[in-house]
Amino acid sequence: MSQSNTASKVFPEQAFRWQGIEEEAYKAQGTHFSGARRQVLIGGGSGEQGISFETRYFEVEPGGYTSLEHHAHGHVVVVLRGSVEIVLDQTVQQASPFDCIFIAPHSLHQLVATSQDEPLGFLCIVDQQRDPPQLPDKETLNRLSADPRVAARIRT
Amino acid sequence: MSQSNTASKVFPEQAFRWQGIEEEAYKAQGTHFSGARRQVLIGGGSGEQGISFETRYFEVEPGGYTSLEHHAHGHVVVVLRGSVEIVLDQTVQQASPFDCIFIAPHSLHQLVATSQDEPLGFLCIVDQQRDPPQLPDKETLNRLSADPRVAARIRT
Numbered sequence: 001m002s003q004s005n006t007a008s009k010v011f012p013e014q015a016f017r018w019q020g021i022e023e024e025a026y027k028a029q030g031t032h033f034s035g036a037r038r039q040v041l042i043g044g045g046s047g048e049q050g051i052s053f054e055t056r057y058f059e060v061e062p063g064g065y066t067s068l069e070h071h072a073h074g075h076v077v078v079v080l081r082g083s084v085e086i087v088l089d090q091t092v093q094q095a096s097p098f099d100c101i102f103i104a105p106h107s108l109h110q111l112v113a114t115s116q117d118e119p120l121g122f123l124c125i126v127d128q129q130r131d132p133p134q135l136p137d138k139e140t141l142n143r144l145s146a147d148p149r150v151a152a153r154i155r156t
Numbered sequence: 157m158s159q160s161n162t163a164s165k166v167f168p169e170q171a172f173r174w175q176g177i178e179e180e181a182y183k184a185q186g187t188h189f190s191g192a193r194r195q196v197l198i199g200g201g202s203g204e205q206g207i208s209f210e211t212r213y214f215e216v217e218p219g220g221y222t223s224l225e226h227h228a229h230g231h232v233v234v235v236l237r238g239s240v241e242i243v244l245d246q247t248v249q250q251a252s253p254f255d256c257i258f259i260a261p262h263s264l265h266q267l268v269a270t271s272q273d274e275p276l277g278f279l280c281i282v283d284q285q286r287d288p289p290q291l292p293d294k295e296t297l298n299r300l301s302a303d304p305r306v307a308a309r310i311r312t
Contacts, residue, residue: 007258007260007263008244008245008257008258008259008260008263008265009257009258010242010244010249010250010251010255010257011255011256011257011258012251012255013254013256016254018255018256041232041234041256043232047260048230048258048260049260050228050229050230050260050261050283051209051229051230051231051232051281051283052208052209052283053208053209053232053281053283055232055234055256055281073207074204074206074207075207076197076199076207076209076211078197078211078234078279080254086166088164088166089164093166095166098169098172098236099166099167099168099169100167100169100197100211101165101166101167102163102164102165102204103164104163104164104203104204104206105205107163107164109164125207125209125211125281126207127206127207127208127209
C-alpha cells in the first residue's frame with residue numbers, strides 16, 4: 001500500500017543551480033583547492049529517508065581544481081559540463097560529459113577543470129557515513145611527481 | 157598513504173552508452189513498463205568497494221514508461237536527456253535535464269517519457285541493499301485514479 005509522502009520532490013535545475021537547495025562553499029578552509037563550489041542535492045536534508053548516500057554537485061572554474069586527496073570511501077563521479085583531467089593514482093585521464101568515473105578506496109585523486117571557457121561541473125555520489133579526506137604525505141607526492149605527466153598536472 | 161588501486165576507472169560515455177559496462181533489460185519480466193533499458197554504471201561490479209549504493213542509467217523510448225510502483229527504499233533521479241512526467245503519489249510533475257528528483261520511501265511513482273523525438277534518460281541512484289518494488293493494489297489505483305490528471309497519466 002502506498003502512502004502520500006510530501007518528502008518526494010522535484011528540484012528544478014537552471015544554469016546548474018538547483019532551486020530549493022542551498023549552496024555551500026566547497027570546503028570551509030584549505031589551500032589545496034581553487035575556484036570550487038558545491039551543492040548537496042539530496043541526502044543531507046530532513047525527510048530524505050531511505051537512502052544511505054549523498055548526491056552532490058561540484059563546480060570548478062576554468063583552471064581551478066579540487067584537493068589532491070585520498071580516503072577509504074569510494075566516489076562515483078558523473079561529469080555534467082566542461083572537461084576534466086583527473087589525476088588517478090599514477091595516471092592522468094580525461095573525461096567530459098557524461099563520462100562516469102569510479103574512484104576506488106585509497107586512490108589518490110584530483111580533478112582539474114581544463115575547459116578554457118566553461119566550468120567543470122560534476123555529480124559526486126558518496127556514502128553518508130564516510131571517513132574524512134586526507135592529503136598525501138611528502139613521500140607519496142615525491143613518488144607521484146616522478147612521472148612528468150602527473151607532475152605537470154597536480155596542484156598542491 | 158595512498159596506494160595504487162586499479163579499480164579506479166573512467167567509463168567513457170558515447171550516445172548515452174558507457175564503454176566497459178554491460179547493458180541489461182530493464183526488468184527480467186513484467187507487463188507494467190514499456191520501452192525501457194538500463195545500465196548499472198557503478199556499484200554492481202567486482203572491485204567497486206567503498207560505496208553502498210548503485211548508480212544506474214535508465215532510458216525510456218518516447219511514449220514509454222517505467223512501472224508504477226512503490227518500495228521502502230528511496231530513489232534519487234537526475235534527468236540527463238528528454239523530458240518526463242512523473243506520477244509522484246497524488247501529483248503529476250514535469251522534469252527535464254538536469255532536474256533532480258527525490259522519491260521518498262513508500263511514494264508511488266511512475267516516469268513517463270514525454271518527448272516526441274528523444275528518449276528519456278536519467279540516472280537513478282539507490283542503496284545496494286534495498287527491498288523489492290511492489291505494484292499498487294486495486295484500492296490504491298482507484299484512489300489515484302480519482303484525480304483525472306493522475307488517471308490520464310498512469311499506465312498499468
